[in-house]
Amino acid sequence: MTRECTDTRHLGKDWQVNISTERDGGALVIKTEGRIDGSNASNFQNSVEAEITTEDSAVILDFEQLNYISSAGLRVILLIAKDLQQKSKKFAICSLSTLVREIFMISGFDQIIAVHDDPGAAVSALQN
Amino acid sequence: MSDKQDRYKILVVDDEPDVEPLILQRMRRAIRSGRYEFVFAQNGIEALERLNLEEDIDMVLSDINMPQMDGLTLLEQIPKVDPNIRSVIISAYGDMENIRTAMNRGAFDFVTKPLDFQDLKHTIERTLKHLIEWREALASRDKLISIQNELTVANKMQQSILPTRFPKDTNYNIWANMEPARDVGGDFYDFFRLEDGRVGIAIADVSDKGVPAALFMMSSRTLLKGTAIGLEQPNKVLDDVNDLLYEDNDAALFVTVIYAVYSPEDGVLTYSNGGHNPPLIVHSDGSSTLLPYIGGIALGIAPDMTFPQSTVNLAPGDTLILYTDGVTEAMNADQEEFGMERFQEVFKEAPPMSSQEANQAVFNAVHAFAGDTIQSDDITCLTLFRSEAGS
Incomplete structure (x- = not known):
């Protein structure tokens, strides 16, 4: 299913973040599209957490369509990671664009969050 | 919040002596439940005295034609005592001229004589509902102002360090x-x-x-x-x-x-x-x-x-x-x-x-x-x- 996380339509498509989900084995793959910043970060977090069911043993954020993430966005990724750790669920992100990859690298977030090239690699890594 | 939230004091202003017992009788259920408390005045002067003495009056229900000070003059005086009191005027049936004057002077609503008590209850409830929302709006505005003040202080502190x-x-x-x-x-x-x-x-x-x-x-x-x-x-x-x-x-x-x-x-x-x-x-x-x-x-x-x-x-x-x-x-x-x-x-x-x-x-x-x-x-x-x- 697809859902809009914020009502930022007046700013145009580039300023929104939308998510859609699919399941692969026990993993919930959340495709994330647009940008995550201070204006929509906590809505994004709520939308993601609302999608996670007790059956999901792993959660993967697919960032292929994510154009930008601000520090407020990184913070909610951290909150999601902490929440999943508490629920003993695995967590990874995948398919980062060059810019988003750079943001994760410079901030050092790639040292504490598993980053994979694509959803397939993330799913098989989390199944092991 | 105290239970003041659902108890309201209404000042009835009318020079006809049978209005007080009639209202107390017809509104007895709401009075007994504690939702309404009625206080009475015979004319505008007396009403203003009561408003000055009793700070907890929420609403005024006033006749127009009264000796000493009429209802239309009273309407102009009420906001000077408390701008957050709401007034409802009682007019003669079809007296559009006075009703218009009352509305232009800030009355919230009007009812006509002879009083239809079912309609009066609706009117009072509607007035009180408006009053509650108005007070909530005022409270959140005050909160916002105080938050903005705090932000200004925080900004200064931050810049100063x-x-x-x-x-x-x-x-x-x-x-x-x-x-x-x-x-x-x-x-x-x-x-x-x-x-x-x-x-x-x-x-x-x-x-x-x-x-x-x-x-x-x-x-x-x-x-x-x-x-x-x-x-x-x-x-x-x-x-x-x-x-x-x-x-x-x-x-x-x-x-x-x-x-x-x-x-x-x-x-x-x-x-x-x-x-x-x-x-x-x-x-x-x-x-x-x-x-x-x-x-x-x-x-x-x-x-x-x-x-x-x-x-x-x-x-x-x-x-x-x-x-x-x-x-x-x-x-x-x-x-x-x-x-x-x-x-x-x-x-x-x-x-x-x-x-x-x-x-x-x-x-x-x-x-x-x-x-x-x-x-x-x-x-x-x-x-x-x-x-x-x-x-």
């Missing part, structure tokens, strides 16, 4: 500036002299903005300075500050930091990076070097981290620029970012001759680029200039 007396030595000088995007920001810079004659400099960016970020920024700044004064190695400073910030950080806030120690004698800069944009060095010919990525994670998110450290030499005429992503990610009307390329372009034609000049050039370029576009992030820049030998 950033040092503004910039060192101007014979062989180096420092300049810095922070422009917050909202009332309170999450960026900061700092510089201080260390015991061995070297200088500690820092720039930092707390995740998110607003009050929580500002509080996190305050404690980050205090911890960094406190730790830096006791330790020689920048990376050891970040190791310690990271662990201190990590404790009790349930909100998962974090701060990216560059902390460097500069030796004015020989131009050696030793720096550590905690997840921050790499520093830029502008040379005296206008070219510039972006220092390489050395690793290092934002502070406050994971315990027991080991931070990297590197060393670089500033040549005479070099300017070190520490900045936050508010500079490189400043947007223009076309939603383009200022970016590293434009940043480095600033100095190509005009290499800076002092830290102040370099700093102002950065802000001027960002302002010119962004134009009227609303600033979405704090913009902070700290510059250190190594003077030419002997100049």
Whole structure:
């Protein structure tokens, strides 16, 4: 299913973040599209957490369509990671664009969050 | 809130003696349940006396034609006692002229004689509902004003802790500036002299903005300075500050930091990076070097981290620029970012001759680029200039 996380339509498509989900084995793959910043970060977090069911043993954020993430966005990724750790669920992100990859690298977030090239690699890594 | 919330006092103003027993009889259920309390006055003068004496009257129900002071005159006087009291007028059936006058003088509604008590109950309930909403609106407005006042205080506090007396030595000088995007920001810079004659400099960016970020920024700044004064190695400073910030950080806030120690004698800069944009060095010919990525994670998110450290030499005429992503990610009307390329372009034609000049050039370029576009992030820049030998 697809859902809009914020009502930022007046700013145009580039300023929104939308998510859609699919399941692969026990993993919930959340495709994330647009940008995550201070204006929509906590809505994004709520939308993601609302999608996670007790059956999901792993959660993967697919960032292929994510154009930008601000520090407020990184913070909610951290909150999601902490929440999943508490629920003993695995967590990874995948398919980062060059810019988003750079943001994760410079901030050092790639040292504490598993980053994979694509959803397939993330799913098989989390199944092991 | 007290139970005053669902108890309302209504002042009935009418010179006809049978109105009081009639209302008490027909409204007895609402009176017994405690929702309504009725008090009575015979004319406008008496009504005003009661309003002045009893501060808890919520609503006035008044006849128009009365001796001494009529209802229309009373309507004009009520707001002077309390602008938040609502009035309902009782008029003769079909007396549109008086009804219009009453409405124009601020009556909330009207009922007609002979009184239909079912309709009167509806009218009273509707008036009280409006009153409740009005009071809630007033309360939230007051709250907003007090929050805005607090933000103004927080903004002043935050600006006041950033040092503004910039060192101007014979062989180096420092300049810095922070422009917050909202009332309170999450960026900061700092510089201080260390015991061995070297200088500690820092720039930092707390995740998110607003009050929580500002509080996190305050404690980050205090911890960094406190730790830096006791330790020689920048990376050891970040190791310690990271662990201190990590404790009790349930909100998962974090701060990216560059902390460097500069030796004015020989131009050696030793720096550590905690997840921050790499520093830029502008040379005296206008070219510039972006220092390489050395690793290092934002502070406050994971315990027991080991931070990297590197060393670089500033040549005479070099300017070190520490900045936050508010500079490189400043947007223009076309939603383009200022970016590293434009940043480095600033100095190509005009290499800076002092830290102040370099700093102002950065802000001027960002302002010119962004134009009227609303600033979405704090913009902070700290510059250190190594003077030419002997100049």
